Amino acid sequence: MPFLSPTIIAVIIACLLQAASLGWGFYQSGRAARAEAKVTACAAKHEAFVAQVDAQGKLAKEKAKATEETRRRTADETARGWAAALDVVRVDAARRVRAAASSGSGSRGLPADPAPGQPNVGADADPIPAAERLAADCAETTLTANYLQRYIEDLK
Secondary structure (H helix, E strand, O other): OOOOOHHHHHHHHHHHHHHHHHHHHHHHHHHHHHHHHHHHHHHHHHHHHHHHHHHHHHHHHHHHHHHHHHHHHHHHHHHHHHHHHHHHHHHHHHHHHHHHHHHOOOOOOOOOOOOOOOOOOOOOOOOOOOHHHHHHHHHHHHHHHHHHHHHHHHHO
């Protein structure tokens, strides 16, 4: 049987091993290429995700800054408007009290403040202030409540 000599069998086995080795190499290189493609795709998705998160973060910061600026401006406008309106109410109340005191229409007006350290001599037995003072206090309280309510509504 010259056809199945040990040399021929060794050559056949060597060829089969070489073919198997070559096939295994092709398989591994294809597998590596697929893994590399997955890694590249994953990296691209990650970069897109990072860019999207950065963009959303910048938008959120800008929105927060704009909201803060709007609230600060609203608070400033409210404070200035409230102070101006209170000044008007106080000036009007003082004018009315002076007018009522000078007319002698039976209104008591407001007593002068005692000097510092002096007791309130001759304090009225009636603890209820004059009607003009009550009107001024009510106007000021109403004005304060209105401005605070408008301020809260502007913040929403």
